[in-house]
Amino acid sequence: MCYLESKKELVKIVKKLGKNKLLPGTSGNVSIRYNDNKILLTSSGSSSAFITYDDIVLTDIEGNIIEKTQKKPTSEIGIHTLIYKKRPDINAIIHSHSSALSAFAVAHKHLSCILAENIYYFKNVPFVPYFKPGSYELAMNTAACFENKDVNACFLLNHGFVLGAKNIKDAYNMTIMAENIAQIEINAYILGKFETLVCVNGNNDAI
Numbered sequence: 108m109c110y111l112e113s114k115k116e117l118v119k120i121v122k123k124l125g126k127n128k129l130l131p132g133t134s135g136n137v138s139i140r141y142n143d144n145k146i147l148l149t150s151s152g153s154s155s156a157f158i159t160y161d162d163i164v165l166t167d168i169e170g171n172i173i174e175k176t177q178k179k180p181t182s183e184i185g186i187h188t189l190i191y192k193k194r195p196d197i198n199a200i201i202h203s204h205s206s207a208l209s210a211f212a213v214a215h216k217h218l219s220c221i222l223a224e225n226i227y228y229f230k231n232v233p234f235v236p237y238f239k240p241g242s243y244e245l246a247m248n249t250a251a252c253f254e255n256k257d258v259n260a261c262f263l264l265n266h267g268f269v270l271g272a273k274n275i276k277d278a279y280n281m282t283i284m285a286e287n288i289a290q291i292e293i294n295a296y297i298l299g300k301f302e303t304l305v306c307v308n309g310n311n312d313a314i
C-alpha cells in the first residue's frame with residue numbers, strides 16, 4: 108500500500124474507532140507499521156472525531172520523526188515502537204480507552220471464559236501494572252507482555268487496553284470484539300447469573 112493510502116486507511120479506522128466509543132475525546136492512540144521500519148501514528152492530542160491526515164505522524168522504528176510536521180507523535184509512542192521491535196508479526200496497534208475494557212482494567216479483573224471468542228482471541232490477556240501515561244516504564248512493561256507470542260493484547264491497569272494484530276483491519280475487529288465481550292460480561296453480572304464455559308460444559312473439552 109502506498110504512503111497516502113496507508114495514511115488514508117489509518118484516518119478512516121481512527122474515525123470508526125471514535126464512532127464506536129473506543130477512543131473517547133482525545134484519548135488513546137493508533138499506529139501502523141509502514142514499509143517495515145517506519146511507523147505511521149496518531150499525533151499527541153488528536154481527536155478521533157476530527158482527525159485529518161495532518162494528525163498522522165511518520166517516524167522511524169526508534170520514534171524519530173522523519174517527515175516534517177507541526178505535530179508531535181502520541182506520548183505513548185514508546186508502547187508502539189517497542190512492540191513493533193519485539194513482534195515482526197504485528198503491523199498495527201490500537202491503544203483504546205473504551206468504557207467496558209477500561210472497567211476491567213480499573214477492577215483489575217481478567218475477561219472470564221464466557222464465549223468461544225474469549226478462548227480463540229483472548230485466552231491470555233496479561234495485566235500491566237500502573238505507570239504514568241507516556242512513561243518509559245509503561246512502554247517497557249507493556250512491550251514485555253508481547254514477548255510471549257501468544258499475547259495479542261493486554262490491560263493497562265487503571266488506564267486502558269492495548270491490542271496488536273497483523274493489519275489494521277484485524278486490530279479494529281479484535282478491539283471491537285474485546286469491548287463487546289467485556290460489555291457482555293458486565294451485563295451478565297448485572298443480570299445476576301453468571302456461567303463460564305467450564306460451568307456450562309462441566310469440563311474443558313468443548314473449550
Ligand SMILES: [Zn+2]
Pocket residue numbers: 134135183202204240266267
Ligand atoms: Zn492511554
